[in-house]
Amino acid sequence: MGRAPCCDKANVKKGPWSPEEDAKLKAYIEANGTGGNWIALPQKIGLKRCGKSCRLRWLNYLRPNIRHGGFSEEEDNIICSLYISIGSSRWSIIAAQLPGRTDNDIKNYWNTKLKKKLLGKQRKVQQARSASCLSFKQEMKRESENYRVPGMVNQASDWPLLSPPVMPLTSTNQDLYLRDQDSIRNILVKLGGRFSDDHPQSSTISTTTNPMNFRYPFDVYFSQDHQLYEDSMNILSSASSISPLNSTCSQTNSTTHFSVNQVGGPNDMIQGLDAFQAELSELIYNNNGFEGLYGTDNMVDGSSTGTSSVESSSWEDINSLAYPQIVSGFEPCQHQSIPQVSTFDKSSYFGPQ
DNA sequence: AACGAACCCAACCGCTTCCGA
DNA sequence: GTCGGAAGCGGTTGGGTTCGT
Numbered sequence: 001m002g003r004a005p006c007c008d009k010a011n012v013k014k015g016p017w018s019p020e021e022d023a024k025l026k027a028y029i030e031a032n033g034t035g036g037n038w039i040a041l042p043q044k045i046g047l048k049r050c051g052k053s054c055r056l057r058w059l060n061y062l063r064p065n066i067r068h069g070g071f072s073e074e075e076d077n078i079i080c081s082l083y084i085s086i087g088s089s090r091w092s093i094i095a096a097q098l099p100g101r102t103d104n105d106i107k108n109y110w111n112t113k114l115k116k117k118l119l120g121k122q123r124k125v126q127q128a129r130s131a132s133c134l135s136f137k138q139e140m141k142r143e144s145e146n147y148r149v150p151g152m153v154n155q156a157s158d159w160p161l162l163s164p165p166v167m168p169l170t171s172t173n174q175d176l177y178l179r180d181q182d183s184i185r186n187i188l189v190k191l192g193g194r195f196s197d198d199h200p201q202s203s204t205i206s207t208t209t210n211p212m213n214f215r216y217p218f219d220v221y222f223s224q225d226h227q228l229y230e231d232s233m234n235i236l237s238s239a240s241s242i243s244p245l246n247s248t249c250s251q252t253n254s255t256t257h258f259s260v261n262q263v264g265g266p267n268d269m270i271q272g273l274d275a276f277q278a279e280l281s282e283l284i285y286n287n288n289g290f291e292g293l294y295g296t297d298n299m300v301d302g303s304s305t306g307t308s309s310v311e312s313s314s315w316e317d318i319n320s321l322a323y324p325q326i327v328s329g330f331e332p333c334q335h336q337s338i339p340q341v342s343t344f345d346k347s348s349y350f351g352p353q
Numbered sequence: 354a355a356c357g358a359a360c361c362c363a364a365c366c367g368c369t370t371c372c373g374a
Numbered sequence: 375g376t377c378g379g380a381a382g383c384g385g386t387t388g389g390g391t392t393c394g395t
Contacts, residue, residue, distance in 0.1 A: 016363070016389090039380065055381075056364065068362095092383065107384070108362050 013048040017057055026062045060102045067100035071109055
């Protein structure tokens, strides 16, 4: 069953905008505003364009104070930091932190330049390290064979270094893993989280008792803001391809306790694996974690010693843009077991929005 | 100079979310 | 509570431009 078209496709012009069309649209909106109805707007002006097309043209090109091209190093850092923190599906949020930039612009910039720039850096670092880490990937690949599920597509050998399910703890990778854990940990702390070993009552998976030797025994504590949890889980899952499969949460006074125990096997881990996240994971891994990539000062952190614009990118701002309902509409949830799900359904735990 | 490859980015597509009736 | 229309958004495409051979 198809979706009804938003306009009469046959009578709508497509393709690049002419200067005359631009002028018409700009003049009308500057004089009258959009009127809250993009669909009706082209007819009012006499443009043979789809309303969505008019909206896009205005927002991405004609709107005042739009800047194109010439991204500064500072902007690069902001984009990278936010990309790592909140992922690729939040271009509008990233754009909101960069005045004069549109989500489309940032998206294009990331896909065409920034990604390559970072991966270029990665290659250099990788080459420098190849001597010392030569056996690591091979070992991982070899050992991942032990975890392959019969009948499953052979995906494991192509997984990023960071993927825990295919990386049982060995003397070779232990050091690298711990280092990355520290990086993620530092970010979560900066975002306002606390870890189980900061909390006397917590219990975590011990690496010595965990038969699978997965190295993510995180219990994360966040004050009040559930979105922080979700975003942090995104960090964890994006950085290390982990889904918060077995999670519990509880509420004590103003502190929410989320326990994220990674007990799944390779089957569980395949869920949610994203190609570039995997790519990025490897990049992060080869750059001493997030901090190695951008430097500690450029992390998304209000207390950092980095640039002022990074400092202004507070999580409160981002969260309020992204999920204002959740930030303001907090409802405590009791300690409960959560069934295995591939994605965290906030409405199930935080009540209706 | 000619050609193909790579790059860039404006615009489109279609899915999701929002909001009013 | 539901439905439908509109807005918002991210992913993708396609055409123009630049670069390399």
